[in-house]
Amino acid sequence: MTKFKLTILGCYAATPRTISNPSAQLLDINNQYYLIDCGEGTQVQLRKLKFKINRIDHVFISHLHGDHVFGLIGLISTFSLLNRPNKLTVFGPKGIKLFIETQLELSQSHLNYPLEIIELSAKSPEIILDNAQVTVKTIPLKHRIYCNGFQFTEKINLKKLNIEAIEKYGIESCYYYKIKQGGDITLENGQLVKNDKLTFPSEPAKSYAYCSDNMYHEKFISYIKGVDVLYHESTFLESEVALAKKTMHTTAIQAGKIAKAAAVKKLILGHYSTRYKSIEAFREEAQTQFEAVDLADDGKSFSW
Amino acid sequence: MTKFKLTILGCYAATPRTISNPSAQLLDINNQYYLIDCGEGTQVQLRKLKFKINRIDHVFISHLHGDHVFGLIGLISTFSLLNRPNKLTVFGPKGIKLFIETQLELSQSHLNYPLEIIELSAKSPEIILDNAQVTVKTIPLKHRIYCNGFQFTEKINLKKLNIEAIEKYGIESCYYYKIKQGGDITLENGQLVKNDKLTFPSEPAKSYAYCSDNMYHEKFISYIKGVDVLYHESTFLESEVALAKKTMHTTAIQAGKIAKAAAVKKLILGHYSTRYKSIEAFREEAQTQFEAVDLADDGKSFSW
Numbered sequence: 001m002t003k004f005k006l007t008i009l010g011c012y013a014a015t016p017r018t019i020s021n022p023s024a025q026l027l028d029i030n031n032q033y034y035l036i037d038c039g040e041g042t043q044v045q046l047r048k049l050k051f052k053i054n055r056i057d058h059v060f061i062s063h064l065h066g067d068h069v070f071g072l073i074g075l076i077s078t079f080s081l082l083n084r085p086n087k088l089t090v091f092g093p094k095g096i097k098l099f100i101e102t103q104l105e106l107s108q109s110h111l112n113y114p115l116e117i118i119e120l121s122a123k124s125p126e127i128i129l130d131n132a133q134v135t136v137k138t139i140p141l142k143h144r145i146y147c148n149g150f151q152f153t154e155k156i157n158l159k160k161l162n163i164e165a166i167e168k169y170g171i172e173s174c175y176y177y178k179i180k181q182g183g184d185i186t187l188e189n190g191q192l193v194k195n196d197k198l199t200f201p202s203e204p205a206k207s208y209a210y211c212s213d214n215m216y217h218e219k220f221i222s223y224i225k226g227v228d229v230l231y232h233e234s235t236f237l238e239s240e241v242a243l244a245k246k247t248m249h250t251t252a253i254q255a256g257k258i259a260k261a262a263a264v265k266k267l268i269l270g271h272y273s274t275r276y277k278s279i280e281a282f283r284e285e286a287q288t289q290f291e292a293v294d295l296a297d298d299g300k301s302f303s304w
Numbered sequence: 305m306t307k308f309k310l311t312i313l314g315c316y317a318a319t320p321r322t323i324s325n326p327s328a329q330l331l332d333i334n335n336q337y338y339l340i341d342c343g344e345g346t347q348v349q350l351r352k353l354k355f356k357i358n359r360i361d362h363v364f365i366s367h368l369h370g371d372h373v374f375g376l377i378g379l380i381s382t383f384s385l386l387n388r389p390n391k392l393t394v395f396g397p398k399g400i401k402l403f404i405e406t407q408l409e410l411s412q413s414h415l416n417y418p419l420e421i422i423e424l425s426a427k428s429p430e431i432i433l434d435n436a437q438v439t440v441k442t443i444p445l446k447h448r449i450y451c452n453g454f455q456f457t458e459k460i461n462l463k464k465l466n467i468e469a470i471e472k473y474g475i476e477s478c479y480y481y482k483i484k485q486g487g488d489i490t491l492e493n494g495q496l497v498k499n500d501k502l503t504f505p506s507e508p509a510k511s512y513a514y515c516s517d518n519m520y521h522e523k524f525i526s527y528i529k530g531v532d533v534l535y536h537e538s539t540f541l542e543s544e545v546a547l548a549k550k551t552m553h554t555t556a557i558q559a560g561k562i563a564k565a566a567a568v569k570k571l572i573l574g575h576y577s578t579r580y581k582s583i584e585a586f587r588e589e590a591q592t593q594f595e596a597v598d599l600a601d602d603g604k605s606f607s608w
Contacts, residue, residue, distance in 0.1 A: 015382045016345075018352045040378040041320075041345055048322045064411045066381045074344040077370045078319040095410045102406040106399045107368045108449050145412050 002030055002154045004206050005303045009045040011270035011296040013235050014067055016040050021298050022067035023212060026051060027152060029133055035059045036210050042071035043078055054084050061092030062212060063147035073103045080111045087114040091128050093146045094121040120148055125223050139223045141214035143248045149211035159199035166198055212271045216254035221261045228304055230264040233271035234282050252282040256289030270296030306334055306458045308510050309607045313349040315574035315600040317539050318371055320344050325602050326371035327516060331456060333437055339363045340514050346375035347382055358388050365396030366516060367451035377407045384415045391418040395432055397450045398425040424452055429527050443527045445518040447552045453515035463503035470502055516575045520558035525565045532608055534568040537575035538586050556586040560593030574600030
């Protein structure tokens with residue numbers, strides 16, 4: 001069964017500090033790693049948390065503000081020093097190709113692995129990755145610069161066998177894979193048994209939506225409707241609601257409203273401004289709108 | 305009296321790790337900060353060691369390999385968030401302007417302080433900074449990419465008063481500054497007293513030379529002749545001398561030979577490859593050539 005494990009590498013706004021890291025997350029779906037955003041110091045966080053970094057094949061950059069991207073060039077270079085064999089695909093806003101290539105060129109870095117950079121510029125959601133495991137769709141966000149969130153939805157490939165029913169029909173195990181793939185079975189007596197008699201109804205596909213940075217607006221809520229887990233930025237508390245609007249960020253209360261309106265199962269808050277001494281107030285304020293709130297923190301993991 | 309205090313922020317080659325940082329140093333000359341190189345994570349190292357980072361007005365970048373420069377854009381951006389008032393001057397190889405400006409432009413960063421970028425391309429030593437405190441001269445190095453070391457030499461502005469002699473002549477304290485500046489004094493009886501009768505001979509100017517990255521070659525030794533403290537890279541031990549040559553780096557023994565030939569007072573080794581478990585062997589090998597060897601390490605300081 002597919003397992004989503006999300007590890008927060010960094011979830012603080014603006015600038016790296018000794019006690020906090022800028023935005024980066026590692027989403028592990030059945031041991032495949034998807035890196036989301038890459039602030040300065042991300043590669044050190046990955047090592048600190050003992051991830052095998054060469055297993056990252058896909059990187060998703062939401063926008064080109066430094067606290068979401070300044071660690072990318074270092075990671076790309078380190079991959080080369082590690083003699084990475086496999087291709088790396090980076091998805092990010094239009095301009096990211098120039099951003100990366102200018103630095104590689106001026107530092108005379110010759111990568112020894114294939115690097116593919118896919119630039120995004122659409123203003124509506126689009127599917128940017130669709131492999132055997134997962135579909136990744138962009139979530140257009142509203143910020144001071146072109147910005148996308150990313151929604152990861154499990155690909156349900158195989159059905160779960162109803163062993164009791166299969167044994168009742170006397171079907172041999174060599175047919176199990178065909179049944180898992182959704183196939184019907186013709187018994188030796190010629191009787192056709194439809195697949196739904198031999199399998200359990202599929203669980204709904206698991207999903208995760210990453211939304212940072214984003215100002216409060218209602219249009220985008222339809223994009224993330226019913227997602228299992230929503231990570232949404234909450235840079236500010238309500239006392240700074242005017243500043244949130246001005247800088248095109250979200251407060252904890254606004255994030256709670258979004259989670260409620262989108263009917264998600266769980267809301268994880270993050271991208272906290274470093275002006276606050278404790279992050280507990282973010283949970284309290286969001287919970288005035290929506291109960292199932294959790295707080296991101298550097299090094300923390302969430303599984304579902 | 306001028307004091308040089310050098311703090312190693314990072315002194316390991318290649319890639320940042322949890323236990324080691326790429327190249328960066330802070331040279332404090334009478335509370336003025338000069339930052340030399342700026343690998344990823346330098347701003348966090350500065351904070352960890354409790355430096356007031358807004359006091360850095362000058363940054364010197366040796367070359368555009370990532371382990372010497374990937375932390376610069378983050379530092380430049382952080383200075384803006386800190387509402388830095390004063391101008392920042394960055395010295396670095398031709399191309400560094402495009403390197404910085406491409407990233408600022410694509411991340412739509414508008415700095416709120418003046419940033420001056422001075423590109424270097426000379427192949428012989430040149431004076432690039434000459435203020436009331438210090439003269440900074442480039443040291444052309446030999447590496448896979450255009451690369452300079454930097455030599456900092458104290459500016460001796462004021463002489464040290466010989467109070468005993470001054471009192472003997474009955475000279476009033478209002479003349480002391482004139483004497484410190486090197487002026488002669490005419491006594492009330494018309495007698496001229498030359499400055500050298502009223503001051504002590506000046507101590508030799510203090511100096512520091514940073515040389516990284518650099519392959520072993522003899523031509524450059526004349527540039528650093530007699531310097532007080534030489535930081536020279538020693539990426540490898542002698543067992544990797546062929547690799548050192550191939551990658552245009554230096555071994556500890558070669559660094560010891562350079563220190564001896566340049567007749568420096570002290571050699572500090574650094575830019576160690578992370579392949580070695582301990583750095584003590586670097587000292588041992590260098591000391592077969594030159595006695596006064598010290599080892600750089602992250603967070604360590606040297607004063608003279």
